[in-house]
Amino acid sequence: MRTHRGGGHWWQIDWGGLPVWAVALSAVAIGGVLAGGAALRSSPASEVQYAPIVVFLGDSYTAGVGASDKALGWASLVGEAEGWRVRNLARGGTGYAARVTGEAAPAACGRDECPAFGEMAREGASLVPDIVIVSGGRNDIGQAPVDADVADFFDTLSAAYPGSRIYVTDVLWHDQAPDVVQELSRVVEADAQRVGAVWLDIGQPLAGDSGLLAPDGVHPNDAGHEAIAQAVIAALG
Known part of the structure; x- marks a missing residue:
């Protein structure tokens, strides 16, 4: 006191x-003391600012892989800048269809199984978040066409979070995005808008600058995560 x-x-x-x-x-x-008695005049308490609960769904980029500390991952940086309570459910190796099972799972996401985005969405529904941010898809590149999986995911997302504001980003790449990545981004954008989600057109913040990458040449380093965070913050307005 x-x-x-x-x-x-x-x-x-x-x-x-x-x-x-x-x-x-x-x-x-x-x-x-007020005239006529000892009643006290009430004084309004200071207003308490509500911090929105925000669920992040995505892959290793969204999980913060490559940063020197999880607090320096782009999702954490955006949450700090916006004053959010972040619940990051992102998992390495995952995508709209991609998932990791078996012996590879613990290394990819630290769990016995790394679920695809749809299962993540169902997992986070009990948090009843104010906002949901989805960012991923790079792990779906090179697999069979995932258009149906993307559509199913957004149907699941819309049903699981009826009262949440939903934001979705481009499929992020570690360099200039090849055509197949851009094509998947357009599929994701169309389905996101179909269910009323807000598209965050952040482009490719890592493109053309190898200094933004971790030693593995794939994941963003601290500077790369900062670049993604700034792009998302700008798109949020």
Whole structure:
């Protein structure tokens, strides 16, 4: 507890994980005893700013792979800049259709199985987020056509998050995006807009600058994650 100038006291209450500040003001601090009695004049408490819950769905880029610390991944950086409570469900090796099972799964995402985006979406629905951000698709490149999987995902997403605002980004690449990546981005954009999601046209923030890549030459390093974060923040407006 700390003393407030004028004789009042502040204290903090943890309510659902959010700090709620309350204030008790003495009669002296608010001008003394009112005429006709000892009633105290009420003083409005400071407004508590609500921090939206935001679920991120995506692949290793969205999970923060390549950054020196998870807090420096682009999703975390965007969440910090926007004042969000981030719930990052992204998993390495995954996509609209791509998933990782068996012995490769622990290395890819730290779990026994790395689910595709649709399963991620169902997993996060219980969080009842205010916002959902989807970013991925690079792991679907080179597989069989995934147009139907993309459509199924957005149907699942729309049903699982009926009250959430949904944002979707381009399929990110580690250089200039080849035609197949751009084509998948257009498929994703069309299905996102079909269900009322907001398309974030962030382009390819890593294109043409190898200095934005981690030593593996694929994932963004700290500077690369910062570049993606700034592109997303700008697109959010």
